[in-house]
Amino acid sequence: MERTYKVYSITNGTVIDHIPTPQALSVVRILGLGNEGILTIGIGFSSKRLPGGKDIVKVENRELSRDETDMIALIAPEATINIIKGGVVAEKRRISLPDSVKGVVACPNPNCASNVLGAESKFDRVGGQDPIYRCHFCERTTRIVPELLVRTRGR
């Protein structure tokens, strides 16, 4: 039987498209999306824009804030955001790197207060196009990669 659709369309919520495969689950983690409604995750679609394939995450009945969607830029800067209302695209949103990141990323320095003394991790953006951040505590700079994601973001 021919597949008429690959991912269900949604009536209200947020569609995160053009996530490079296989980063969909990292996007879910960085957004802290848990057991709070229907979440559709599609992995490995072909894409003209992304030769390695793309993933899609659809969050039903929740409009993600700009602060939330900017977190995605840390690991998937190519991602695009569509806010869906009443079955139509109400907003197309670009994402950009956040100025600071709190509690989502582990500092790679094992002797940092955020790893040893129980401080919540915090990073401030150094600048430029790349996700290079300075640890608020040990002051070392690091490139944020998916492997540094430590836990889902609390809300």
Next chain:
Amino acid sequence: MGSFKGRSIISLRDMSASDLVQIVETAGRVKRGEVGGFLAGRTVAVMFFEPSTRTRLSFESAVLHSGGSIFGFASSDSSSQSKGESFADTVRTVMGYCDALVIRHPVEGAARLASELSTVPVINAGDGANQHPTQTFLDLFTMHEAVGRLEGLHVGLLGDLRYGRTVHSLAMAMSMFGSRLTLVSPPSLRMPEQFKAELSNSGIPFREVQQPEEAGTDMDFLYVTRIQRERFVDPQEYEAVAHCYRVTAETVSNLGGKVKIMHPLPRVDEIAEEVDGLPNALYFKQAHNGIPVRQALLGLITGGLD
């Protein structure tokens, strides 16, 4: 000039050039005896979670010289941390006993964390390999005292530029005053890219060389550091670079004879004792300057001085 009252001193990154000038000028007033007794009625707690001799003793001396009271502990063995108390709880408790906290801790960022938990100002007296701002303040004060300015100096940094936090902080500070830097080290101990990128972004010209004589004869200061055995994981790597520099009277002469020699101490063998008697040697004066500089800083943050 801004007010320091109530402000924690954690990192050079939090400081502006005018902040540094204010600390240097205030330390000058203290050293000349123009102000005194400004910590009377004030209590300072020192919490040293790792051993230190000169930093702890100079803070204690600074408080006593300014009429204040001081208490604390010199190692984590003698604090409640040995009973399992968290660092945060120790800070929250001790801050209620004092007007300022001085903290040294082996974990990087410990002082920053303490400053965010504490209601009294915190001074970072060294956090692992990260920052040791009061050392930089006394370095700047010593330079200013020697040549009367901080702007436009040619400063050589020699030795362990990879692990040495004093040279990282000093380079950061000198970049605020339009300095020119010559970085002298073996290739394996060069300054980390992160710090060199910051110098470049600040527009500070710097050159990396392997021998001090390559710096020319117009250097104002040569800041010598110890190759720190304790920072090396591999003892063979340490042995490969240990004892690779020795500043002698001939080195001073080759550098034009006017260069001032500085060192955060303790030294091992990187400066020959024959240099001690030369007018170029500033390192013991530099260590003694820790007292008026720390007096000034404590006075500023507790409101005893402005």
